[in-house]
Amino acid sequence: MSYKEDEYLMLSGIQHYYFCKRQWGLIHIDQQWAENSYTVEGQQLHAKADNPAIKEKRKDMFISRAIHVSSSSLGLSGVLDVVEFYKKMNGISFAGKKGTWQPYIVEYKRGKPKKDERDIVQLAAEVMCLEETLNCQIPSSYLFYHSVNKKIKVDITKDLRDLVSDFSAKMHFYYQNKKVPGAEYFKNCRSCSLYDICMPRMNKKPKSIDNYIEKAIYSEADLCGNY
Template identity: 50%
Template structure:
């Protein structure tokens, strides 16, 4: 099966979906978004790495920034923060360049490595797009974390690839149905930029009145 371009979903949405399916639906289906310190810092970091004036060629390596990518098989599109093309006898041909090159995607994140796999899934999705576009195989990439100032190598395993496929299939189904999941409150809700829109604690109260009374009580403590 292949998707039409009008049905493409954003690659970056897989991070929202892995964190919270409701958050993803609020942003990508209901078009709601709020900034917080975390999102602003992340946007500034990506703006720097996505500067189209920063193009480089270093000896046997070509660096492309903000490279548009897409996959008809997955029905997704987006941009890779940075893609390195390394000259190699085991690589592929690039239009306008002599020799053969292997492909190495690098995703930029503002914080530090996570125990969960949101960042790895996004990188894997980008890698799968690059593989489809360039008809090649890419075994690994890297995530650069702003807090540690270092790259973390990520093997693009079959498990990661399978989860990417499953998650985007589920996302396409939600989008087709225009379905927003119900609230499921957890501690992670406190760090969510949409908590004032989502009102996660409301899902745990008996009524709106009880929620308001509890909020007033917390403010007065």
């Protein structure tokens, strides 16, 4: 499957989708948004990391910021925080720079490492988009957590790549059908900036109905017909 540029979804949305499908749908389909302290702090951190005027280079390394990337196979596009390029044989060439270079993404996060893989899945999606943009292979990249000042290496495995491909296909299915996923209620729902818009306790459907809808939406026939 190859998507056209006007069909691309926001790359950063895959983290929302992993965390809460309904949150993603409210933001990216219904265009709903609300701020809280977490979203404001995150925006301030990304504004600094994304500033293309901040440059850094050493003998065997240089940094690029705010790089626009996209993937026609995933139908995603976005802007990367930071990409570090290290001089390496069999890397990629750049005009005005001697030798070849291996890129590694550094994705900045406001808080600390999560118990789930939402940040890891976002990073894997970014890697896949950068690989397609630069026509290269990137075996690993990094998450930097601001509150604990910690940089974590993440191997971009086949399982992660498959998960990204699966999520992006389902995101496109929802988006094309203008269907916002049903509500679920979790203990961290109240920390979501969209809690009052989502009203998860009121909109949550019985599990049996959710299961039926999931099966109907993601039947093999439907997915084959749309992708």
